[in-house]
Amino acid sequence: MPQRDELLTEIAPTGVIRAAVNMSNAALVQLDPVTGTLTGSSAKIAVALAAELDCGLSLVRYGSAADILAAAEGDEWDVAFIASDPSRADRFSFSPPYTRVTASFLVPDSSPLDSLEHVDVEGVRIAAARNAAYTKQLERQVKNAIVLHTENPASALGMLVSSECDAAAGLTESLSRFCEENPGFRVVEGPFSEVPQAIAVHRSCVRASTFLSNFIEQHCSAGNDVNPEFG
Incomplete structure (x- = not known):
């Protein structure tokens, strides 16, 4: 992958992709009570992203989108699975929606x-x-x-x-x-x-933003998009 090292400095600066997920959004992420693992389309895409980059993954759980936004400047996460909204565009760059x-x-x-x-x-x-x-x-x-x-x-x-x-x-x-x-x-x-769900990165992460846009477009075009409203 061209410029993989440069990309990882933005998307996995600690060596592991720290992906923030919103645990209150039951349509996109759920905790399996038996295995203790996270399931749902956000978790699945995060796993696919880590595999694409041959990189480790840590799913960082937050109680709400507000908690994710509040932690944005605290170096707690690298990418976030949140809704793309114009009110957030001054702080983050968003991939195309992976579902709504x-x-x-x-x-x-x-x-x-x-x-x-x-x-x-x-x-x-x-x-x-x-x-x-x-x-x-x-x-x-x-x-x-x-x-x-x-x-x-x-x-x-x-x-x-x-x-x-x-x-x-x-x-x-x-x-x-x-x-x-x-x-x-x-x-x-x-x-x-209808709320579009996307992967967000800080606006300064230009390489990561471009990569994630291409990644989601390829992921969805391959038929991997999951509409949580219909299973």
Whole structure:
């Protein structure tokens, strides 16, 4: 591989690729309770990336995308599996999306909110994680509802459970799992956004950015993309 050594100084400066994964994004990464290993499309692509570069891999677990972003300047990770969003483009370069996930609203079963149009009305309070990419999209979309920022997705769900808001925004996959474990809630039909998932590196990592763009394009064109919404 041409200039492999130069590339590794950006993508694996410690000799191992430290790949940040968002453990709250159940659509993309899960912990196997039996083996203790990480599974899901983010983990699979990270493994493929390490194999491509013939390099070691360390999957660094974070509780939310906000935690990954907060650790960006702390030399804790080299690449991050997070959503690409314009609000993050000043700090990171993103590969093309390797998949997309949807975001929806969660409401109590008794709620009169039964469509996306009903959610965006005056007086409706929507709890959403402050630094989540879907929250950035939500803020650009809503015209009448009030967006209440929380520290993480779990806090948004907590506000809904305690009746501090009328709806909670979150990834559809995660909200569906919450409903299975917590009767009395439902997901409003239809997602309000589709969030592209990509591999991020610091903007200063020019070689790594170019390499990751080519890597993802080749990976997806080979039929390896996994849409987590459909298995």
